Amino acid sequence: MPEQWRNFLDDLPRELPRPRDLGSPSAAEISAKVRPKALMEQDNPAERWVPIPQPVLEWYRRIGRPTPLYRARLLEKRLGTGARVYLKREDVLPTGSFKLNTAIAQAYYAAVEGRTTLVSETGAGQWGMSVALAASMFGLDAEIFMVKCSLDQKPYRRHYMELLGAQVRPSPSDFTAFGRGVLDRRPDHPGSLGTAISDAIEYTLGKDSAAYISGSGVPHVYLHQTLLGLEVQAQLEGLYGEAVGEAGRGDHLVACSGGGSNLCGLIGPYLSARAGGADLRFLAAESTAAPRLTAGRYTYGRADLAGYTPQVLGYSMGADFVPPPVHTAGLRNHHSSAVVSLLRNEGVLDAVAIEERKALEAGRLLLQTEGILVAPESTHALAAAIDVVAEADAQGLEPVVVVLASGSGHLDLQSYSEVLRRP
Amino acid sequence: MPEQWRNFLDDLPRELPRPRDLGSPSAAEISAKVRPKALMEQDNPAERWVPIPQPVLEWYRRIGRPTPLYRARLLEKRLGTGARVYLKREDVLPTGSFKLNTAIAQAYYAAVEGRTTLVSETGAGQWGMSVALAASMFGLDAEIFMVKCSLDQKPYRRHYMELLGAQVRPSPSDFTAFGRGVLDRRPDHPGSLGTAISDAIEYTLGKDSAAYISGSGVPHVYLHQTLLGLEVQAQLEGLYGEAVGEAGRGDHLVACSGGGSNLCGLIGPYLSARAGGADLRFLAAESTAAPRLTAGRYTYGRADLAGYTPQVLGYSMGADFVPPPVHTAGLRNHHSSAVVSLLRNEGVLDAVAIEERKALEAGRLLLQTEGILVAPESTHALAAAIDVVAEADAQGLEPVVVVLASGSGHLDLQSYSEVLRRP
Structure with missing residues (x-):
């Protein structure tokens, strides 16, 4: 298991734009009061690697980290694809979520x-x-x-x-x-x-x-979630005992994007390799109910309504935007984080908006082939990956596609049922 | 992972009593028609070891077998015990159950x-x-x-x-x-x-x-579930790479008992060792709502109402018994299986009846210490194991206690909430 998190801020294509913070007290002052100091420091760490404290490592081991990297061979077979599709299985964590x-x-x-x-x-x-x-x-x-x-x-x-x-x-x-x-x-x-x-x-x-x-949404959260990409890197290289034989691969990394933490956690550790010329594609799957990265405006905005957080430059549906009442609550944010938006604006990150029904149909297909039930949010990444695979097949390519299964769908069965029953 | 199931019928202290089967058509004739032949044969296999077919083994691997044998150190610490408590984690299977x-x-x-x-x-x-x-x-x-x-x-x-x-x-x-x-x-x-x-x-x-x-309830199901005990044996001996250092131990094996399949699957592979003199205790935890093994009568009865199954000799609450409406649906059977009842009647199996509230409180304690949420049925085994541990501590013993976590409690959160809210 990784024993350090990866600070990838220096691997971004350019510096993060400064937030607008004009309130009184300022959002920075509020943050300094309400958030633990160590976390504020982790929003901009001095080093590229941040050691994971021992008690945190112990809990990571206890909850089952590293989580499996699962080759979805039966899904591949059903799709008739030459691609190799891997699921990073955060759904097996005890709360059913990578959070x-x-x-x-x-x-x-x-x-x-x-x-x-x-x-x-x-x-x-x-x-x-x-x-x-x-x-x-x-x-x-x-x-x-x-x-x-x-x-x-x-x-x-x-x-x-x-x-x-x-x-x-x-x-x-x-x-x-x-x-x-x-x-x-x-x-x-x-x-x-x-x-x-x-x-x-x-x-x-x-x-x-x-x-x-x-x-989600803030750099120290992304730092902690770099576990995801670090584990995937090690697992594709077969470092945990599995003979995977995909060393250096991971052609497509696909994750859903709400606050951006499962996405940034997955791709963050890969940014320096991509900047160095590696042929890697990063894909954010968002909901058509809040299509910020594919249809939003790049502008200043904030996550909260009261103004306790700073305004950051990001892709936005506008502060007054009310998303349609989809079941996928984790993807209904109206404003994208500064990091995700920067990656998108610089062309490092591709994005696609997925309809909820299409997403949940992909989730059902995964259940019916592999016996794995992922969260509605994760099904958006899965549906986007299935499109990637189809395109690769059309071009005669056989890429490695890693999909982040960010959570379990057992407590979302009502949502699956309601959406898939609709005529 | 085990590649054979263990047929333990010859390890029972005496032969199973013949069922009463006087209907027309007989229950045996009905079974022969409705059940696959291979399964009927597995109710009384010719050999002590039955090879697991390759396609079944492949699925066992895919769903994550062998499941973890988890040392509950934080629970031990909270209990202040010298016992070593292991959970066999069937709760992590994709349907959330050992079934x-x-x-x-x-x-x-x-x-x-x-x-x-x-x-x-x-x-x-x-x-x-x-x-x-x-x-x-x-x-x-x-x-x-x-x-x-x-x-x-x-x-x-x-x-x-x-x-x-x-x-x-x-x-x-x-x-x-x-x-x-x-x-x-x-x-x-x-x-x-x-x-x-x-x-x-x-x-x-x-x-x-x-x-x-x-x-549950029938020998071929018990045969398949012997995976549980076989994996536990191998895991205590450290055969899957963990350095457990409990070779030959497993002083107390505790499981809940409804139809008896998680119990028999756990203890079945240990019967021959116990018959050979090993100091092993087997404990069935039943619900006080249907306390067959602790308060029932040893008599003929059957599982169904229409009379399509044979009458077997077992501990029974009587055919007309209606259990109180507890949440633990898996432990509400009115009649115990022939195998479980024989083991109980011969003194091989101990039994204890656990109140639902006490059981769910043990489940809450496990969640609060280890972060693991098991099914209401499994909490009965857990509560029984906690009593075993307390008794061992009182006697200055430091046993190895294996508890079968037969399922996950995520879809039973309503039950936890309703029972534990009661004044």
């Missing part, structure tokens, strides 16, 4: 600094489950603001968090001035990731013992 | 015989999920009679089966004369495992291309 990788690291740093409570937001609940479990690993409390409509629709994920002792609160929340303001204007507001981030940050500002942590 | 092991084997034999449809019953849906997936692996159709009240309460498992193309029908069913009779007498009958088995067998009798298969 646990960074949650463990962030909980560790918060605990080391003496914070006693983790505060965060969650949409459909995958990140919340990982926060709740990571908090429990390091003896911390967890308070999680969950988008109100998801809280009602996704009871299983809520139960999981509560079983671990986490407090789960609906957002918009009457625990914050921001949330009370939203509810005053619209008492039945269904909540959004934007309201939940705002609630969580404001709540943390009022509680000295608490740390606010993010599940 | 997949026999489903794959049975689907294979059905396909080899030219049957095109698998028919079976399911209670809460774990077995049904495994049948649906195994059918898909070998290109078969699946038709599954699901206990009606579970069909409504457990939509996720139904969605999974349907995603794989399985037909899921409520039992009592109007597809059979038996089911129509039940519904005539009581249109709102909630169904039970007894009605579902009857529906499934009668339905198969009317369909030549179909094979009826069982998830």
Whole structure:
């Protein structure tokens, strides 16, 4: 297993544009107060390799890292392709999502600094489950603001968090001035990731013992997720005992993109090789419900509604954009992160928008061939990979295609059922 | 990975009593018609070792066998015990249940015989999920009679089966004369495992291309599940590369017992060692809702209501027994299998009945310490093992305790929540 994370910021084609941060207090001041210091430093580490602390490594081993790199031979056969398709199996992690990788690291740093409570937001609940479990690993409390409509629709994920002792609160929340303001204007507001981030940050500002942590979108999260690409590199070279025989390959790396962390975690460790001339293609699969990278504008914007985070240059649907109510909650962000957007704008990253139904049909095909049920978010990457494979076949190529299976679909069976039943 | 199953029938302390089979047609005649021949032969194999067919082995490898044998050090620490507690992790299988092991084997034999449809019953849906997936692996159709009240309460498992193309029908069913009779007498009958088995067998009798298969209770299922004990033996000896250093140990083997297949699969391969004088204790954890082994009568009875299966000598709550409505559907059987009951009656097998709440509290403790969420059925074994450990500590012993984690609890989070919320 990798014992260092890879800082890939110096491998970006150019420097990240500075965020716009004009509030008072500024977003940087707010971050400095609510986030653990070690994590702020990891937004721009001094070195290219950052050692993974021993207690974090121990938990990584315990939860089953390295996760399998699985050759989907039966899917290949069904597709009739000459491509070799590998799934990086984050779906087997105990919370059913790759988000646990960074949650463990962030909980560790918060605990080391003496914070006693983790505060965060969650949409459909995958990140919340990982926060709740990571908090429990390091003896911390967890308070999680969950988008109100998801809280009602996704009871299983809520139960999981509560079983671990986490407090789960609906957002918009009457625990914050921001949330009370939203509810005053619209008492039945269904909540959004934007309201939940705002609630969580404001709540943390009022509680000295608490740390606010993010599940995606910021460089320290991407740093932790570089585990994904590092493991894939090692696994394709057969370093963990498997005789894979794909040393140096990985022609196409495909991941879905919401906040960008599974994508950047996968491709980050490959950026320097691509810059050095390696023939690698990186592909982001987004949802047609929020097609920022394929149809958005490159402009300044932010993730939260209250203005507690800085404005960053990124591909955006606009701050007022309300995505159609798709089931794939993890891909409904209205603004892409600075890193993902830079890679896209510089032509390093390709992107494709996938319809939810097409995505879930690809997920069903994977279940029916390989017996593996991945999350709706992951099915977008899978559907995009199937298109890559078809194109390669048409050209007579036999590439290695790595697809990030970012999560498990067992708690999303309702979504699969509803979408695939539609006439 | 083991490449042979272990036939342990000759290792039983005495021969299995003959079933009572007085119907016309007899249950044996019905079985001969509805079940694949190879499986009937595996109810009493000629040899002690039965080779696992190559296509079955391939699927076992693909789904992640051997499953991990996990040392629960953090649970040990929380308990303050000197015992070494190992979990056999069947919860990581793709259907979230050990039932997949026999489903794959049975689907294979059905396909080899030219049957095109698998028919079976399911209670809460774990077995049904495994049948649906195994059918898909070998290109078969699946038709599954699901206990009606579970069909409504457990939509996720139904969605999974349907995603794989399985037909899921409520039992009592109007597809059979038996089911129509039940519904005539009581249109709102909630169904039970007894009605579902009857529906499934009668339905198969009317369909030549179909094979009826069982998830538990019969010797060929136990044979397939001996994978569990064989893998544990090899893993304790460090044969798969782990340096475990417990060669020849496994002082306590603990499993929950409903139909008996995870229990017999775990202890079956150890029976000859115990008969040879090894100091091994086998413990069955049942539910206080159906305490057959601890409070039942040793008498003849059967699993189905229509009389399509033979009467076997076993510990029973009586044919008319209706268990209280606990969430742990897998432990609500009214009659114990012939094999489990014989082992119990001969003093080879210890048994303890566990309250559902105590069981789920043990499950919560495991989640909070190790980050592992097991099925409600498995928590009964866990709670029993925690009691074993406490007793050993009181006596100054430091045993090796192996607990079978028969399934995952992610689709049972509602049950955890409802039971643990009660005042």
